[in-house]
Amino acid sequence: MTKKNVLRIGVIGTGAIGSDHIRRCTQTLSGAQIVAVGDVNSDNARKAVSSYNINAKVYDSGHDLIKAEDVDVVMVTSWGQTHAEYVLSAIKAGKYVFCEKPLATTIKDCQEIIEAEQACGKRLVQVGFMRPYDKGYRELRNAIANGDIGMPLMVHAAHRNQSVGENYVTNMAIVDTLIHELDVLRWLLEDDYVSAQVIFPRSTRHTHAKLRDPQIILLETKSGIRIDVEVFVNCQYGYDIQCAVVGEKGIVSLPEPASVTMRSDAKLSKSILTDWKERFIDAYDIEVQDFIDSCLAGKLTGPSSWNGYVATVAAEACVKSQETGKVEPISLPNCPSFYK
Numbered sequence: 001m002t003k004k005n006v007l008r009i010g011v012i013g014t015g016a017i018g019s020d021h022i023r024r025c026t027q028t029l030s031g032a033q034i035v036a037v038g039d040v041n042s043d044n045a046r047k048a049v050s051s052y053n054i055n056a057k058v059y060d061s062g063h064d065l066i067k068a069e070d071v072d073v074v075m076v077t078s079w080g081q082t083h084a085e086y087v088l089s090a091i092k093a094g095k096y097v098f099c100e101k102p103l104a105t106t107i108k109d110c111q112e113i114i115e116a117e118q119a120c121g122k123r124l125v126q127v128g129f130m131r132p133y134d135k136g137y138r139e140l141r142n143a144i145a146n147g148d149i150g151m152p153l154m155v156h157a158a159h160r161n162q163s164v165g166e167n168y169v170t171n172m173a174i175v176d177t178l179i180h181e182l183d184v185l186r187w188l189l190e191d192d193y194v195s196a197q198v199i200f201p202r203s204t205r206h207t208h209a210k211l212r213d214p215q216i217i218l219l220e221t222k223s224g225i226r227i228d229v230e231v232f233v234n235c236q237y238g239y240d241i242q243c244a245v246v247g248e249k250g251i252v253s254l255p256e257p258a259s260v261t262m263r264s265d266a267k268l269s270k271s272i273l274t275d276w277k278e279r280f281i282d283a284y285d286i287e288v289q290d291f292i293d294s295c296l297a298g299k300l301t302g303p304s305s306w307n308g309y310v311a312t313v314a315a316e317a318c319v320k321s322q323e324t325g326k327v328e329p330i331s332l333p334n335c336p337s338f339y340k
């Protein structure tokens, strides 16, 4: 990439989050321009171009987009199972790539990515884990690191979506939803997981035949911290992310998103958000601006493909436990110095 002030981005996958990232790069952030878009459903790509009135070329093939001379960096926001091939292709082209979670859906594909990236001798991949950029999670991490609650002992977390579609099935509670907690909790606690177990309570009547909902995931870390995460993706009432860390001398909890307090009709109320786009809007803005700035500066510092790999290893143990009902071990090789 030649040194310049504006980063030319090509986006592969222009659905919900792809379009939202195009919007933020075009209307909110600085230093970037969307010059190319691609989607297997070319109507989606054309819609993104017209909705945001951008001067971007539409590609039928994501691989051709990656190779295009005027594309400096790539953003992969297609379905999870297609991420690996595009990330590998971007690494091969020597281009920085922002890949939405998950980095890849199999451990083997994640390994291939970290090997290819290391062979390049330079970090080229940032994974779209935005929670470490969220102000609330950063405050939680600082409080823990400052020793404000003493040694952390337990974490109680919940990840609730208002509802999901028919194509969302049981393992997606892990690979699509819990994956955020799998990434952010080890960052928060500066610890790694050693085991996982998934438990199924009675299912809600708002689910369908191929989705066990809710689920409880129990994790244990190297230092012995016990974590329970409730994943409930048809909770009906809103989009709700909870996290409380219990320490030896106190508890620190994720703040609720800011909202006015309403007194009306003899009720005292606050609204609850319903959409992930709104709940983490500031975090996504900071995350993508960080990617743009890091590419322009020639050094990536955000969540790496090692983070993506570790989350996928933990997710695989959880999916196995969904099938066996047992506590499944999680074992990881040491983090290569390249990613430290």
Ligand SMILES: NC(=O)c1ccc[n+]([C@@H]2O[C@H](COP(=O)([O-])OP(=O)(O)OC[C@H]3O[C@@H](n4cnc5c(N)ncnc54)[C@H](O)[C@@H]3O)[C@@H](O)[C@H]2O)c1
Residues within 6 Å of the ligand: 012, 013, 014, 015, 016, 017, 018, 038, 039, 040, 041, 044, 062, 077, 078, 079, 080, 082, 100, 101, 102, 128, 129, 130, 176, 276
């Ligand atoms: N970080 C977050 O909070 C967050 C939020 C939402 C989605 N995501 C992730 O982003 C990805 C996309 O999710 P979404 O909700 O936008 O899905 P979506 O279905 O709304 O959009 C995905 C788009 O990718 C396109 N696509 C699929 N396969 C493709 C391929 N091989 N090549 C090019 N385009 C292809 C689809 O046609 C669709 O337009 C997923 O991996 C998801 O987990 C992350």
Ligand SMILES: O[C@H]1[C@H](O)[C@@H](O)[C@H](O)[C@@H](O)[C@H]1O
Residues within 6 Å of the ligand: 161, 176, 177, 180, 233, 276
């Ligand atoms: O892809 C989305 C996204 O990652 C959201 O942040 C999460 O809450 C949803 O469960 C998931 O389906």
